[in-house]
Amino acid sequence: MTLMWHHRLTLLHLCTTLLLALPLSVDAKxxxxxxxxxxxxxxxxxxxxxxxxxxxxxxxxxxxxxxxxxxxxxxxxxxxxxxxxxxxxxxxxxxxxxxxxxxxxxxxxRPNSGRTPERAIGSSLIVSSDLQLGSTQQLGQMRVVSASKKGFGGYMAFQREVVDGGDSPEQLFGSLQFVGFPQNSLFDRLRSGEADVAILPSCHLELSVANGVVNPGEFKVALAQPYADFPCAVSSRLYPYFMxxxxxxxxxxxxxxxxxxxxxxxxxxxxxxxxxxxxxxxxxxxxxxxxxxxxxxxxxFAPDWQVLAKRLAPYGLLLLVVLVLGYLHHYRVKLLVARRTTELRDEVLQHNQTQAHLVEQQNAFYKAQRVLLTGEMASGLSHELSQPLASIRYLTQGCQYRMASAQFDKEQLQLGLQRINAQTEKAQGIIQRFRGFCARPSTVNHINMRQQIEEALVLMEADVKRHQCRVQFNNQCADDVMIKGDAVLLQQVLVNLLRNGIDAMDENAAADKVVTVTLSSQACWLVVQVSDRGCGLSEAALERLFMPFETSKAQGLGLGMMICKRIIEQHQGQISAANLYPGLKIEFRLPKEEQ
CATH class of the missing domain: 3.40.190.180 (Cypl, domain I)
Incomplete structure (x- = not known):
């Protein structure tokens, strides 16, 4: 029984295989x-x-x-x-x-009607039997129709005759229309008078007559070419048949x-x-x-623009994508640049505001230091003012005595009043010098350094006398040498240096209390040296001289020399210090103004 079922399954599998293989053999073509x-x-x-x-x-x-x-x-x-x-x-x-x-x-x-494969197709100009057409030039005054501009056996073959004749179709044909298929509709246009000439394939007129579409003698072929072995009238060269x-x-x-x-x-x-x-x-x-x-x-022989455009379309699309991406990138960069420009403008504005605030604070700081210097010179100021005030008091008393006496001398009274006025102006000048040193606004001008040194010496005159010192001014520079800077700030530097020199010689004998100020010119620099005969500085103190809060005075703040350094550097200058054994020399250089 088992063997029988095995044979049946084998037979079924074989039949199934044959049935599946049958359609494959039929469709294998x-x-x-x-x-x-x-x-x-x-x-x-x-x-x-x-x-x-x-x-x-x-x-x-x-x-x-x-x-x-x-x-x-x-x-x-x-x-x-x-x-x-x-x-x-x-x-x-x-x-x-x-x-x-x-x-x-x-x-x-191979075509019918006795035509050869080499000479089987051409163009025929179909006109009414009574129309006389002697040359292609006459087509300019006629209405011409054809089925299609791309018709080989129609318009295209005759187009060559026009071009080879030295004309162009656009200039020759005054009125040319392509009316589409079927081509037999062109005969209807000739009959109705809508057209004078129809361009059709060769033998189309003969076939239409044979098929009863056109009456014999109704139309004819114009400008026929002399082809004795061609069975139809034709107006152009002949070309091969289908291939x-x-x-x-x-x-x-x-x-x-x-x-x-x-x-x-x-x-x-x-x-x-x-x-x-x-x-x-x-x-x-x-x-x-x-x-x-x-x-x-x-x-x-001429580019096929449609095919060329089709082939170049992917590249054009790629170029368009690249251009769009480039534009988007350019637009993004433009936005980023505009944003960054705005940020930089705000930062510059903030920087300028901060810088202006710092300059304002620095000027206030300089002014405060000048006020502090004036305070330190207050005792000298009181001494300076005491002399003219005492003279004014004595002169006033003298005038009163003369006015009370029986013998009133008007000329003596006038002389006394003039002396009072002179002492008053002297006191006023002392006050104005100190007031100008403290409160005069800072401005950049052309400066004669000799005059600045002399004005600083006048300011320090009271202190010099009070400390029993002498100041020697050694001018080795011509008067026409100028610098450009702030006169108030430079006077502040000179007063600081003179003040430090005087303070450094407190322990000296009166004969050794000498401060020397030297003004000279070296190449493109104007050089000012202020030296004293004090004890000088240690090497460590000399290195830290221009640092803030460095001072050898018991009551000093240690800001004077730092301010001097900033002011000189603000004027594009240089400042340095050196021991003289005995004494100390401070030298600063300022660039000369170009003549």
């Missing part, structure tokens, strides 16, 4: 696609060429031939995709596809088999009669087609 351009009626093109494909399907059962009747744009797309194996086209399209896609011409259709070509990917075995079967096709066959041709023959010379394309400037 290789599909061959043959493309045909359909400029007008796709159904008409299919009806014309389908019997030829049926003939190939019958003769070559290993292949399945399919007809693709498409518009030119669709044909280009199918060829780029490799979806077409063979194609049947007119001579112009065949040459253009050969140059663009590298197709190979296999056969040429069969294969694409590069098609196997040569398939191409040979197709060409062999088509060459065996007879004029009596259904395929030939339906296709309106006699038979197939070997490829013919297509040099006339190249001449046509060159004359009317079509591909490959």
């Amino acid at each position: 290789e599909s061959i696609h043959i493309g045909v351009l359909a400029f007008n009626d796709r159904i008409e093109v299919q009806q014309r060429w389908q019997p030829t494909l049926d003939y190939l399907n019958q003769k070559l059962p290993s292949y399945h031939f399919q007809l693709e009747a498409v518009q030119p744009k669709q044909m280009d797309a199918l060829m780029e995709q490799g979806a077409i194996d063979f194609m049947i086209n007119n001579a112009v399209r065949t040459v253009q596809y050969k140059e663009r896609y590298g197709v190979s011409q296999l056969l040429t259709v 069969l070509s294969k694409l590069n990917h098609v196997d040569s075995v398939v191409a040979t088999a197709v060409a062999k079967q088509l060459l065996e096709l007879t004029p009596e066959s259904v395929a030939a009669k339906t296709g309106r041709y006699n038979s197939w023959t070997m490829p013919v010379d297509d040099s006339e087609v190249y001449g046509l394309l060159k004359s009317i400037q079509l591909w490959p």
Whole structure:
């Protein structure tokens, strides 16, 4: 029993395998696609060429031939995709596809009516029988119609005649219209008077007469060319008939088999009669087609802008994307720059405000130090003022005595009053000098350093006398040497240095209390030296002399020399100190003003 079931399962598996394999053997035919351009009626093109494909399907059962009747744009797309194996086209399209896609011409259709494959298609100018047209120049005054600008057997072939005649279609034709298909509608326009001339393919008038569409003698062909062996009247050169070509990917075995079967096709066959041709023959010379394309400037003798645009479209899109990204990047950078510029402007404004505040504080600090110096010189100031005030008191008493005496001397009284006035001005001058030193505003001006030193010595005159010192001023500089700076601040430096020199000699004998001020000129510098005969400084104290809060005085703040350094550096100058053994020398340099 088990063995029986095993045989049944084996038989069932074998049957299933055979059934699955059967459809594969039936559908194993290789599909061959043959493309045909359909400029007008796709159904008409299919009806014309389908019997030829049926003939190939019958003769070559290993292949399945399919007809693709498409518009030119669709044909280009199918060829780029490799979806077409063979194609049947007119001579112009065949040459253009050969140059663009590298197709190979296999056969040429032999036409009916005794025409040869080399000279089968041209253009005919159809006019009314009573219209006389002697040259192409007369077309400028006539209304011309044609089915399509791209019609090979119509407008295109005659366009070459116009160009080779030295004219351009745009200048020659005063009125030219392309009215579309069917081409028989052009006869109706001639009958109605809407047009004077119709451009149609060669032999189209003769076929229309034979088919009863046009009455015999109703129309004629104008500007007919003398072709004795051509059965129809034609107005242009003649060109080859339809051609069969294969694409590069098609196997040569398939191409040979197709060409062999088509060459065996007879004029009596259904395929030939339906296709309106006699038979197939070997490829013919297509040099006339190249001449046509060159004359009317079509591909490959002129750029095909549509194809070029299609091929460049991806690169154009990429360029557009790059430009958009570049613009977005530029816009982003612009925003960032604008934002950063605003931030920098705010920072600069804040910095300027801070700097102005610091300068204001520094000036207040300098002024406070000047006030402090004035306070230190207060005792000298009181001594200076006591002399003129005492003189004023004594002179006033003398004047009172003279006025009370019996003998009143008016001249003596006048002299006393004048002396009182002189002492008053002296006291006022002392007060104004100290007031100016403390409260005069800081301004940058052209400065004569000799005058500044002399004014500082006048300010310090009371202190010098009080400390029983002497000041020697050694001027080695010409009077025309000027500097640019703040006179108040520079006087503050001089007063500080003179004050320190005087204080440094408190322990000296009166004969050794000498402060020397030297003014000299060295290259581009104006040099001021203030030296004393005091005890000098230690090396450690000398190194820290210009640092804040460094002082050797019991009641000093240690800010005077730091202020001097800042003021000199603010004037782009230099300041230094050195021991003289005995004494100390402070030297500062200021840049001369350019003459």
